[in-house]
Amino acid sequence: MSITREKIMELGETLIRTKGYNAFSYQDISSELGIKNAAIHYYFPSKENLGTSIVRTNIQRFEEMLENMHSRGFDEWQQLETFIKIYIKSHREQKLCIVGSLGPDFNTLNETTKTELVRMTEIILKWLADILTKGRDKKLFFFKEDPQNKAVVIFSSLVASLQLTRIIDRLDYKNIYQSITENLKP
Amino acid sequence: MSITREKIMELGETLIRTKGYNAFSYQDISSELGIKNAAIHYYFPSKENLGTSIVRTNIQRFEEMLENMHSRGFDEWQQLETFIKIYIKSHREQKLCIVGSLGPDFNTLNETTKTELVRMTEIILKWLADILTKGRDKKLFFFKEDPQNKAVVIFSSLVASLQLTRIIDRLDYKNIYQSITENLKP
DNA sequence: TTGGTTACTTACTTATTAGTAAGTATATTT
DNA sequence: AAATATACTTACTAATAAGTAAGTAACCAA
Numbered sequence: 001m002s003i004t005r006e007k008i009m010e011l012g013e014t015l016i017r018t019k020g021y022n023a024f025s026y027q028d029i030s031s032e033l034g035i036k037n038a039a040i041h042y043y044f045p046s047k048e049n050l051g052t053s054i055v056r057t058n059i060q061r062f063e064e065m066l067e068n069m070h071s072r073g074f075d076e077w078q079q080l081e082t083f084i085k086i087y088i089k090s091h092r093e094q095k096l097c098i099v100g101s102l103g104p105d106f107n108t109l110n111e112t113t114k115t116e117l118v119r120m121t122e123i124i125l126k127w128l129a130d131i132l133t134k135g136r137d138k139k140l141f142f143f144k145e146d147p148q149n150k151a152v153v154i155f156s157s158l159v160a161s162l163q164l165t166r167i168i169d170r171l172d173y174k175n176i177y178q179s180i181t182e183n184l185k186p
Numbered sequence: 187m188s189i190t191r192e193k194i195m196e197l198g199e200t201l202i203r204t205k206g207y208n209a210f211s212y213q214d215i216s217s218e219l220g221i222k223n224a225a226i227h228y229y230f231p232s233k234e235n236l237g238t239s240i241v242r243t244n245i246q247r248f249e250e251m252l253e254n255m256h257s258r259g260f261d262e263w264q265q266l267e268t269f270i271k272i273y274i275k276s277h278r279e280q281k282l283c284i285v286g287s288l289g290p291d292f293n294t295l296n297e298t299t300k301t302e303l304v305r306m307t308e309i310i311l312k313w314l315a316d317i318l319t320k321g322r323d324k325k326l327f328f329f330k331e332d333p334q335n336k337a338v339v340i341f342s343s344l345v346a347s348l349q350l351t352r353i354i355d356r357l358d359y360k361n362i363y364q365s366i367t368e369n370l371k372p
Numbered sequence: 373t374t375g376g377t378t379a380c381t382t383a384c385t386t387a388t389t390a391g392t393a394a395g396t397a398t399a400t401t402t
Numbered sequence: 403a404a405a406t407a408t409a410c411t412t413a414c415t416a417a418t419a420a421g422t423a424a425g426t427a428a429c430c431a432a
Contacts, residue, residue, distance in 0.1 A: 004410085047390070105206050146365070155346070156343045156347045156362075160289075161342045163292075179331045223421090
């Protein structure tokens with residue numbers, strides 16, 4: 001694959017996760033990469049194409065991570081911690097996650113990008129509910145609530161804690177992430 | 187105060203909470219209200235003024251709600267439930283909250299709007315940490331974590347659950363909100 | 373009755389946006 | 403050697419954005 005294409009996608013993702021979908025333009029990318037905006041249209045005819053591709057790549061990355069964890073035989077705690085580490089890294093890089101940055105712009109997205117964002121969110125929530133269920137069966141996790149609701153609450157906490165630490169940067173995010181998992185312990 | 191001014195602010199808030207700050211324009215407001223865009227500039231010289239005014243009004247509304255709850259002698263459970271009801275209402279209206287809609291756009295906001303958004307978030311988190319602390323002292327709430335972190339986690343769950351239910355609308359939000367408070371019980 | 377204030381409209385500017393059509397240099401294939 | 407595909411640039415268009423200067427109609431006070 002083209003290296004320019006990859007650079008466009010990488011920078012596009014960074015822009016979505018720092019400024020938001022509706023605040024970034026092809027000019028932001030072209031000036032940063034030292035190319036013309038028509039070059040971006042060559043790879044991604046419309047902004048819709050770029051947005052959709054970025055979400056698809058994120059889905060792929062997530063699925064690769066799942067395969068990787070599975071092949072290493074990670075238990076449910078290890079899997080949850082690996083997922084949370086993505087958010088700690090995002091926080092360090094001062095970026096939101098894709099779901100948290102595109103979610104609020106959902107109504108302004110085109111249909112294909114919406115579809116992929118829905119798919120990504122469903123995949124994450126399904127996986128999270130699954131490991132919560134399995135982890136509870138194996139007596140690794142302890143909680144009373146329905147695993148699906150619990151999954152939404154945990155995922156919500158992760159998504160929005162990135163948004164809140166952006167607003168108030170003195171927040172001690174490591175303890176926040178610990179609080180999220182705290183009530184899964186006996 | 188002018189009724190047109192109030193209509194502009196109300197519609198502006200709705201637009202921020204449905205489309206996001208960077209996706210709405212003065213034209214959206216002017217065409218909806220049947221006025222010219224210059225009329226909006228008459229009341230709010232720049233978009234910055236409008237955004238800041240909207241956040242300030244939200245802060246005021248929140249503080250009035252606190253006073254109201256205090257004068258009625260609400261205990262900590264009643265206060266928390268009243269706050270959660272705001273989110274249930276937002277969900278019903280298919281709107282995000284101000285913090286959840288402006289947070290992701292934080293880097294693109296002007297300084298005064300940023301300042302007010304920070305102030306609003308701090309006020310909410312401080313109040314939430316306070317009632318968590320008092321409620322635990324009075325043995326109404328039961329939790330081990332630091333109240334400040336717990337406040338961030340609860341608030342994050344509320345903020346992002348609105349975003350997630352927008353993406354996946356089959357989510358059973360009533361149970362989600364119940365899950366949030368579930369682990370405050372003994 | 374004159375002067376000022378309020379609440380706008382008219383008509384505009386400047387900047388930026390996504391997007392396109394046509395051209396070009398380089399490399400690859402036939 | 404000729405044709406073709408790749409990876410762009412040049413040069414533009416049409417739409418929309420925020421913002422402004424000047425005008426106007428209605429009302430209110432001195």
